[in-house]
Amino acid sequence: MKNELDSKDIQILSLLLNNARLSNKEIAAKIEIAQSSAHDRIKKLTQKGYLKGANAQIDQKKLGLNIEVMLAIKLNKQHRSIITDFLEKASQLPGVIQLFHMAGDNDFILHIAVKDTDELRSFILDRLSTLDYIHSTQTTMVLHSEKVNNIL
Template sequence: MKLDQKDIQILSLLQKNARLSNKEIAAELEIAASTCHERLKRLTRDGFFKSFNANLNLNKLEFNIEVMISIQLNKHEREVINSFIKNVRKINGVIKLYHMAGKTDFMLHVAVCNSNELRSLILDELTKFNYIGHIESSMIYFHDDINQLLIKPQ
């Protein structure tokens, strides 16, 4: 499916605020609400939206520390990688999981309440995996979701 400028504008608006109503999007784009609704249905049907999520304020929820944890495996077999992914999804505090190319095999974005929770996550959870060769953590001071649409009209 080819995207035109209006489709791209819809995607961009929803990427910045997924709570916008059809009516609000249509007004912003200066198109009829029915036209906007049909475009949204088509974009959804054609798989342009992976999901609609709430971006939570972690500090309000008392998750005061965010960390990126880099992990190097000492085995790179598909079975090991699949097992790691499956088991990391069960660890409380892991927000995002990235499978990487290069020196680091995985990056985990983690949120915890305090340094004791972080220590426990690393020492009690991650060290259970006997195929992890190296773990390194880096505290996040600040992050921002830029939410810029990275596609051009076709």
């Protein structure tokens, strides 16, 4: 699918990846095309599924969420119904930033943010441990994170 994209499309994607709030006018100026052309290209990129919306980056610390954790989860069984149920329930839990279904030692990794260790303990014991198909969890604290967008 990448062959469908020309250099201007890739430049647009790169710009939006770094700042989704850029206007068509700003994009057009940066890559030296007409504003209407930028609009048409963005519309095409959206229709073809290359762009899937704009996401806000929230400063978790300003919300009092001072601890960021990667929580590895092993399930008792790998049944489709269990995986589906876990995906539905885990994606609704407060504090979940991202949810990864994995191959390897762990079945899932939850990227979560909580205000303190008491809230982390409650997340694990009161929310996750109530799901009877969870075999084990392993918690790894994030010391620092950076948004890196080097996919293009």
